[in-house]
Amino acid sequence: MPNALAAETSPYLRQHAENPVDWLPWGPEALERAAREDRPLLVSIGYAACHWCHVMARESFADPDVASVMNDAFVCVKVDREERPDVDALWMDAVQAMTGQGGWPLHVFLTPEQRPIHGGTYFPPAPRDGLPSWRMVLDAVAEAWGARRDELRAELAGIDERLSGAAALRAADELPAPGRLDDAVRDLRGGFDSVHGGWGRREKFPPHATLLLLLQRAAGGGPTADAAAAMARQTLRSMASGGVHDQLGGGFHRYAVDPAWSVPHFEKLLTDNALLVRAYLDGWRLWGDPALRETAERTIAFLLRELRGAEGGFATALDADSADGEGAFYRWTAAEVRAALSPQDAAAAGRWLALDEGGADVLEDRGPRPDDATLGRIRAALLAAREQRPRPALDDQRLAAGNALAIHALAEASAILDRPELLDAAREAASFVRRELTVDGRLRRSWCPRPGPDGTVRARHAAVLEDHGFLLEAAIALFEADGDPADLAWAQELAATIASRFGDPDGAGWFSTADDAEALLVRRKELDDAPVPSGGAATARGLLRLAALTGEHAHVAAAEGWLRLAAPLAARAPQAVAASLLALDERHRPAREVAIVGPAPERGALVAVVRERPRPGVVLAMGDGADDRGVALLEGRRPVGGRATAYVCEGFACRAPVTDPGELRALLDA
Structure with a gap:
């Protein structure tokens, strides 16, 4: 029998509706049951396109014996991080503090008062690679709660402030000086991979916020402009030629599992791709490199072809998995390539893609490119063949933040590339957000094409700061694309909502949730750019641009408050707050x-x-x-x-x- 998740609209939650686990969505029913029965909460967080979430579901949550243990000892709660980034951020912070690492699936065990007892990410069904089994974790937490719950409650009584994120920080007295931006470029240079571009020794994520910062520093001149330009250009070129970039259909996968950007982790997210469109277009304008323009245009084509809904909004992600397994949709054997092409085109494709005869590979742009006509035929034929395969699942919910990033990217691309049809697409998405994701004058976080639990409601959950901040920047991008004053008025409305609902009357910056949103253990401020630029950074940059357009200096003062809050982390870990440094760069340039x-x-x-x-x-x-x-x-x-x-x-x-x-x-x- 389906559990309570069957009534949800989230694709991720519905994926778990047939589990024998008695899952509940995060909300009053789960919290009240935990308090009434004095049982710990087991909170499991993921998203629909998450490969390891699927793996753990198959290995553990579908097992009736494991489910029985979970149901007997805990109140089990499933959270879609796309719907509830506020819940995810809180417990991600807790797990990272406890274990030194985070990721999805994310699991945290809480007291009925919502204080964290234990946590982690993926756990296998049997002990492996130094990890305990999921059953071992369940038994250990249940035993600890049964034997010493009063002691645990006492130990955790003072944890609230430590989970407040930046809300517990005091803003610096002064704005970081312009030299901090050059220091940030030098710090980034210290960890840069000079062979393959990017940052990271094993896994590498497309560093969109860092790229936008480096591109702006390169464009603006100064002592570190050349270093910024070199890092940005090498990273953009390396990502574009690697397997992390879909050489056939365009768009980028979530990350690479190797330093050379060759082997992707296969989900494709709206947010990553919308941000990378802007980075690649800025790179093309700086250096005139046609490969960067081509990459941007093919990424735009992917967004419009595979993520855009009939109503004009954009879906959230393509899954890593298909019916044939993880990444099977994107892998090719040399024989499969030859079978789809003429002998002449197959020979050209073999040289261009550097195919290995030994197994199935992700395609990479590693050899001499065919001429444009041949390249077009190769891509068209291989795409047609690929479309015959089982497709990855689509997370079809429309998120306000993701749609805002798509609107921003398309509006800028339309203006830069002189493609009016892209502005039309941006405006359709903006109309969708204002029509379907706005209820009683307030923005909502998510919308699904399926009716909600009451049979009609599709827009659900209160929007968070990133939804408003990204839309503020998007509205300004729309205004600058063709001068429609209605877009500037929208930006001013969003700025007013942010000030009244998210502002901190006793401190600097903005909270991540509105003043009338569901109260969690603590009300947080989020400084870091993981996995997307922080909502506060986007708000700060949007307000600075809005001030330049309207002359309203109060927007500058509000943005400076955020930048003073980010100052200590900007000095210690610039890549973590690259989006805030981008706003700082904007502040220090005469508008x-x-x-x-x-x-x-x-x-x-x-x-x-x-x-x-x-x-x-x-x-x-x-x-x-x-x-x-x-x-x-x-x-x-x-x-x-x-x-x-x-x-x-x-x-x-x-x-x-x-x-x-x-x-x-x-x-x-x-």
Whole structure:
């Protein structure tokens, strides 16, 4: 008989609905049962595309004997980290503090008062590689609770503050100096893999926040610009040529299990790919490297083809597994490649992909590339053959944060690549968020195409700070793409909600949850960028850009509060807070406001100058010059001599207007 998860909309929770475990979703029923029966909570956290979550489910949660032990000793709770990042972050922090490591699946045993007793990640069905079996862990925690629960409660009574994250920190008195950014580049250089790019000796994750920071430092000049550029370019090129990049369908897998980016861990996430689109486009604009542009465009094509829903929103992830096993959808034998191609194309493919005759491989761009026509035929034929295989499962829930990152990427890509259809896709996704993920004026976290427990509700769970912060940046990207003042108004609405619902009246920065959200053991602030840029960092950068567009200095002060909070960690571990350092870089550059007015076709040449390369600190507003439409930066700006005109301003004090693209370039490059 299905358990309580059968009534949930989350694909991950529904995957466990047939387990013999008496799973409950996180919520009042589980917490009240634990308190009433004085039993520990066993909280298991994962997500639908997580390979090792599937493995542990097959090995342990499907076993009736193991399930019986779990049901007898614990109140068992399943959490989808995509739906409840607040719950995940709290218990991830606890497990990392206890064990020194984290990841998914994540398991934590809690007292009925929600204080952590023990935790870990994956546990095998039998002892292996130094890990105890899952049954051993269950028995040990149950025995400890039965023998000394009062002692455990006393030991854990003071743990709350230690789990508050950055909420327990005091902000620095001063903003980190500009030199801290150069120090961060030097620190990153110390751990950089000069052979393969990236950071990490074994596993390597695409470092999107770090790449965006390095690209901005490279574009902005300064003593470490060359070092930043070298690290960013090598990492972008290495990832693009490796197996972590889908050489056929575009897009990137979650991470590589080797230093050379060759062997991926196969899930493909919306968040990773949306962030990498921005990084690859900035790299292309900096260096004119066509391989970087191609990678960005193929990643965009993947997002639109495989993750975009009919309603305009974007799904969360493709699974690592298919019916044929982990990664089977993406692996090829040399014989399978030859069977799908003509002899001539097979020979070219063999040289390009450096195929090994010994087994099934992930395809890599490691040899001489065929000409464009041959390459197109090879990719098309292999993609057609791959589509005959069992596809990986789709986590089809739409998350506000993930959709915000997709909107941001598509809006920027449309402007940079002059592809209006991408802006159309971004606007459809934004309309979806505002229509389906907003209930009674408040943003929700997740939406599923299946009805919820009451048969109608699809938008569920309170949105967290990252949802609002990413949407703030996305709304500004939409505004800068075509100048629609409705987008700027949306950004101002989001900023007001963040200030009123997430602000800390007694300290700096923002809490990760709203003031009226479900109360957990503690209310946290999240500084680090794992697994996506922190919501606070996105908010800080969005507010700085919003201030440049509106002249509202209160936004600058709020952003500075976050940056002062991040200051100590920025000095110790810059890669952990790269997104906050990106916002700090924005703060230390004089904001330059560019207003371009005139009919849309005529102003195109001037707009193209602003977008031709990354220009840190520059914001853009545009209009026809007849009506400022409520945009402060456009007030009083009129075309000169009937020609499209650009005004370059600092603090809303503008230089003499220019009508020639070359003159505008000289002003911006000065």
